Amino acid sequence: MKERRDIRVILVLSYIFLATRAHGARITKGRENVSHILTYQHVNKTIVVEGGDTYDCVDVYLQPAFNHPLLKDHEIQMETSSFPIGLNAKSSIQHVASEAHLSIVECPTGMVPILRNSRMDQTLAHNMFQVNNKDVQVEEAGIKYFHDLYGVRATINVYEPKVKKNSGDLSETGIQIDNGPKGHVDSIVVCYSVSPSSYGDSFARFHVSWRNGMLDKTCVDHDCPGFVQTSHNVGLGGRVQPVSVYNGPQYVINILVFKDPKTNNWWLAYGEENKPVGYWPSSLFTRLSDKGKFSFWGGQVAGPTASSDSPQLGSGHFASEGYGKASFMRNIQTVDESNKLVTPNEYDNLVGTSDFRKYTVDGYEVNNHGMHIYYGGPGNLV
Structure with a gap:
């Protein structure tokens, strides 16, 4: 039980910084950096997508990533040198749920x-607060795994869990790969999240983040330099559509993060066709430049009231309700040192929840369909 209660994996710490308001917090100027980047780079075209999000089309060689001092002379890698071996193996339950789409x-x-984050600018304006970890409450449910890792993969059921609008909390589901000691962890996270306090809406939005533990800094999407995007049509921070309906149609996103064996860059691909989105250059990291040592698959709620007044996680229903009602992850795999996709050793996983009264994990199994779990719950919104 101690191992279960010790699951305290922060998936997207910088999102907590964006969404959380606390006493004694100090204002940061992170958003000013983005405005500066877009002001001084050549914007080719501006596009407003459904829902009101505004995107600027920026030359791939002038994107925010190259404002990072470590990437000044970086030679962009437009294509992966290879994909993990075994990627084309098809699951017999692949089409039970339909594929959701990222913002195109x-x-x-x-x-x-x-x-451009115009919606965030309007809703948060001058309310961008940075807080200490002690101000942040965290709850989660899922699988954690300690092993040498060169990539992680999963098919993720997409819902829009309920989060109170003015709570400052968020609810997110995703995959994570880490390396480093406590307090100095390098991390890569890919997830969807619902964060009304950040975006002024309750949509599921797709995000990527990375952290250099030595520099003690976490970045989300393009909000600060680091992630090099190669896709000309995937909008990070945009909506994931459609989303699943309780006891109705189910939708998923397929996510793969892997280390390119030739360049050592960490690539992100999505969808059944594993379309590359971009990569994190190996030079951004201290410990992840070599390999990962920890992975997490599951969901998390975080923010100033995430434990005391917890939002929903996943579908908002307990894992025991099963397919079509509880959220699931399947096709859970890792990439080994031979660049092969493998199923994690089920006996080395730690499966559990931080508070079984609010969130549960069930249906954890490894069979012909791979490794899969159900997870989630109502939090305090019962």
């Missing part, structure tokens, strides 16, 4: 879409 922004070839 039709920038011209050679450009990448950068979210």
Whole structure:
């Protein structure tokens, strides 16, 4: 039980910084950096997508990533040198749920879409607060795994859990790969999240983040330099659509993060066709430049009231309700040192929840369909 209660994996710490308001907090100027980037770079085209999000199409060689001092002379890698071996193996339950889509922004070839975050600017304006960890409450449910890792993969059921609008909390589901000692962890996270306090809406939005533990800094999407996008039409920070309906149609996103064996860059691909989105250059990291040592698959709620007045996680229903009612992850795999996709050793996993009264994990199994789990719950919104 101690191991279960010790699951305290922060998936997207910087999102907590964006969404959380606390006494004694100090204002940061992170958003000013984004405005500066877009002001001084050549914007080829501006596109407003459904829902009101505004994207600027920026030359791929002038995107925010190259404002990072470590990437000044970086030579962009436009394609992966290879994909993990075994990626084309098809699951017999592949089409039980339909594939959801990330926000598609039709920038011209050679450009990448950068979210202007106008909605966030309007709703948060001057309310961007940075807080200490002691101000942040965290709850989660899922699988954690300690092993040498060169990639992680999963098919993720997409819902829009309920989060109180003015709570400052968020609810998110995703995959994570880490390396480093406590307090100095390098991390990569890919997830969807619902964060009304950040975006002024309750939509599921797709995000990527990375952290250099030595520098004690976490970045989300393009909000600060680091992630190099190569896709000209995937809008980070945009909506995931459609989303699943309780006891109705189910939708998923397929996510793969893996280390390129030739360049050592960490690539992100999505969808059944594993379309590359971009990569994190190996030079951004201290310990992840070599390999990962920890992975997490599951969901998390975080913020100033995430434990005391917890939002929903996943579908908002307990794991025991099963398919079509509880959220699930399947096709859970890792990439080994031979660049092969493998199923994690089920006896080395730690499966559990931080508070079984609010969130549960069930249906954990490894069979012909791979490794899979059900997870989630109502929190305090019962």
